[in-house]
Amino acid sequence: MKKNKIVPNIWFTADEGSLANLIAYYGNIFSGDFSHGKIVPLGDTPSGKSEMCEVTIFGSNYVFLNTAKEHHPLNDAVSFVLYCEDQTEIDKYWVYFTSEGKESQCGWCIDKYGLRWQVLPKNLGELMSKPNASKVMMKQRKIVIEEYLKENNKPSA
Secondary structure, three states, X not given: OOOOOOOOXXXXXXXXXXXXXXXXXXXXXXXXXXXXXXXXXXXXXXXXXXXXXXXXXXXXXXXXXXXXXOOOOOOOOOEEEEEEOOHHHHHHHHHHHHHOXXXXXXXXXXXXXXXXXXXXXXXXXXXXXXXXXXXXXXXXXXXXXXXXXXXXXXXXX
């Protein structure tokens, strides 16, 4: 695994500090675009049992740290934008992340481990340049590309 000079560290609190289920969860959805190194036990810390592991998702490196007790909760201050090729790919990620997580608005959702995602079409800039695009987005939870196209094909009043 090639290491970046700067690697984001994501601190989870799940599964009593065991990373195995967390790695399986992300490995399942990202499958061939996900790899991980060895899970390193950090012992019993002030946050309880702790483990860490280096992972790669779509060629980007991360460190996953997991503790049994919450020390720093994940929140909206850090999120990941996931650019999708088409509606089928948007639906795939959206359903996976929200099935045990939560929907939000404008393509935002929270997965079962509390990580925030914005699941967007790769042509979002083009869609947002259409008249009424902001109005369409504000009505959506999951982004539905067709709604941008329908809204912008309506005759003007």
